[in-house]
Amino acid sequence: MKNRENIPKATIERLPLYYRCLDKMDTFEDIDVVSSKDLGGKLDIPSTQVRKDLSYYGEFGRRGVGYNVNELKKSVGKILGVDRMWPAILVGAGNLGHALVNYKSFSMMGFEIAYVLDNDPAKIGNMINGKKVQDIKNIDKIVAETDIKLGVIAVPTDAAQVVADEMIDSGIKAIWNFAPTRLLVPPEIEVKNEDLAVGIVSLIYHLSWQEEMETKGE
Numbered sequence: 001m002k003n004r005e006n007i008p009k010a011t012i013e014r015l016p017l018y019y020r021c022l023d024k025m026d027t028f029e030d031i032d033v034v035s036s037k038d039l040g041g042k043l044d045i046p047s048t049q050v051r052k053d054l055s056y057y058g059e060f061g062r063r064g065v066g067y068n069v070n071e072l073k074k075s076v077g078k079i080l081g082v083d084r085m086w087p088a089i090l091v092g093a094g095n096l097g098h099a100l101v102n103y104k105s106f107s108m109m110g111f112e113i114a115y116v117l118d119n120d121p122a123k124i125g126n127m128i129n130g131k132k133v134q135d136i137k138n139i140d141k142i143v144a145e146t147d148i149k150l151g152v153i154a155v156p157t158d159a160a161q162v163v164a165d166e167m168i169d170s171g172i173k174a175i176w177n178f179a180p181t182r183l184l185v186p187p188e189i190e191v192k193n194e195d196l197a198v199g200i201v202s203l204i205y206h207l208s209w210q211e212e213m214e215t216k217g218e
């Protein structure tokens with residue numbers, strides 16, 4: 001395997017797509033063997049790219065035969081670290097927090113929201129999908145006792161930095177941030193921003209551009 005630092009970011013971002021597709025084939029479609037062409041075809045990724053991405057991590061499959069779906073799924077799962085469960089704390093038991101806690105398919109990706117925290121007395125003690133909302137004041141105790149390393153931010157923008165600081169102070173090492181704001185964090189803390197509005201605005205941009213072309217009759 002190549003030094004992980006030299007593997008392109010785009011390759012790393014495609015691995016979860018391969019994993020989810022392989023899991024579907026293995027679990028629901030009863031497919032034993034897949035070629036790079038078929039795997040790529042399902043994801044709109046050229047077969048050459050599939051082979052290149054996987055080659056960073058070793059030799060998989062047999063030339064002319066393809067990949068054993070179950071074996072490749074396990075290998076990619078191991079590379080991604082999803083062959084075990086990664087518990088997380090989620091802060092913000094609001095609309096988005098509810099949706100995330102209720103989402104069932106995270107477990108397939110090795111991710112589980114184990115604790116839900118909030119600072120609103122009206123929400124503390126409520127149950128969301130079997131999880132009791134806890135007071136944010138308990139964050140240090142929870143993280144220390146459980147050794148959880150992952151945090152999810154689902155609080156309004158103006159509270160996101162404070163919550164990020166609290167997470168980091170408690171021992172959280174990686175943050176999945178849904179608040180549309182850039183967080184200031186020490187370099188050793190990994191942050192993944194999930195700005196849903198950016199996705200929809202790029203769609204609107206294309207639609208408005210199409211409409212403009214139609215109006216001009218082009």
Ligand SMILES: NC(=O)c1ccc[n+]([C@@H]2O[C@H](COP(=O)([O-])OP(=O)(O)OC[C@H]3O[C@@H](n4cnc5c(N)ncnc54)[C@H](O)[C@@H]3O)[C@@H](O)[C@H]2O)c1
Binds near residue numbers: 093094118123154
């Ligand atoms: N709702 C969505 O579909 C959606 C989509 C994309 C992004 N977001 C982003 O996600 C975040 C949450 O959105 P929402 O709609 O769930 O908001 P919400 O107001 O429904 O919920 C926010 C929750 O955070 C809690 N909170 C606020 N400050 C806190 C603090 N300092 N410590 C602990 N808890 C605190 C509140 O008590 C509340 O329960 C926002 O930043 C929003 O922009 C939401």
